[in-house]
Amino acid sequence: MGKLWLSVRRHLRTWVQLCFTALTNGYLMGFVKGKIWKGQTKALCVPGLNCYSCPGALGSCPIGSLQAVLASRDHKVSFYVVGFLLLTGAVFGRFVCGWLCPFGLLQDLLYKIPFVKKLRRLPGDRWLKYLKYVILTGFVIILPLTVLDIVGQGQPWFCKYICPSGTLFAGIPLIASNPLLRSALGWLFAWKTVVLVALLFLSVLVYRPFCRYLCPLGAVYGLFNPIAFYRFKIDEGKCTKCGLCQKACKLDIPVYRKPNSPECIRCGDCKKACPHGAVCSSLSKKRPSAPVDDRTKEKGEETPHAD
Template sequence: SASLYQGPMKSVCTPLLNCYACPSALLSCPIGTLQHFAAAGNVSWYAVGTLSVVGASAGRMTCGTLCPFGALQDLLYKFRGWKVSLPHWTRYLRYAVLAGLVFIIPWLTRENWFSKLCPVGTLMGGLPWVAMNAGIRSMVRSLFWVKIAILLFFVTTSTMVKRPFCRAFCPLGAIFSLFNKSSFLQLAWDPDTCTRCGKCRMICPVDIRPDRNPTDPDCLRCLDCTRCPSLKLTTVFHRQPFGEPAVPASVARSV
């Protein structure tokens, strides 16, 4: 058996999807907090403020460096097999999930529907509780199997698509993506040294081109692409860390 920690740390939001029901969870989930207050007809300004500070500081960097479910998807994609690319329009689904399952539907139904269906919660909370507690196993109903089906869907698609949950369905990623263009930490690209070889896209966990748009809302700031000397982590106050751009040859000849 296991017990659920209910101490003072549970009032602190982590900048990750962190299932409140996970037996090992010490902190609260920001999305769970937002929808809990929405279901009560209120707004958690504490959660809003916490996510705003994290987003304004680093954009989606926590998604690319700390998220365990993201790391699992990266691992699954390494399996050999059929690989496909997500259509560009799927990036907007995460905003629909954020608006619908985190705010609107909980407010209308007074229930936390994203948490009921979240695959991260199923993996970190639902499965461990069912495995460790016979009493909970006797309470399993059809909703649990729906949650298992959703988790299996993302596990399966992760072997074919780079981070499908992060890119198309994660409401926390949707929030942080709004800060990518203006966050303190930025990704900079040097057009003078870039050879347009496309290797940055090949290693990108979300299949974008950092050399075309280093502030892309999909960018996780994982920094894998900074192994290329044409890409570098910088700050909003130092957008040209490579020095001043070179003078084009046509301009130089006219001087």
């Protein structure tokens, strides 16, 4: 029991991710029967990217729900899903990505697999990180709203052509356990499998490629990072700008300069890495300390470099 508790404390984030994934995907019979949960909880959105066609899913994916409403005949604005995104974003920001998203958990686990060479970022990262905003506006909003069939209904373009979470957590389990669905396989499933396999392989090589470059939900939550209830701040009195926080950050964010970068998933590695305890959250009750110059003078230390 003591060992288990120690492990939970040491790997708190992984445990939270596992528990939350299990909690929001708790309909285990769905995996056995090849069916999905049809209870009332499906009217509610879960915070992370969690396909509602996953056999275990008890709630709805916010990105899938947004497209479902925008693509419907009667609604061209979604108060309900936008309200939900605002609510989650205002409280957590991208904390959701780091702690509550099942596809984020999968990428975290894949990155733990040893590989010949791990990359800090993909070539073209500077521009690639904006791709998720293009996907959000194009595939999640504009295309479902504007490309309509003869009855005035659109399609969920992101889910259909990109979402690897849907392929992995919904497509593969349903197709494996439902012969009727298996008989309908075609080029679209092949395409989505290619996207999924490419992303899974990239996840071994580079930390969270889907979250960094493609995820429209991360793009939305990232915008809330600077104002959310849960945000980071730098205690200027303690920060020496040594850059250890950036070194520890697997997303390569200069935390000491941009503690609320839209790319930050709040994993907390920077907080652990800072030897001065200068990175803290808006909810912590630490008091600002004396300016670092005074303290370094007292100790006779050299003032570390600025970036």
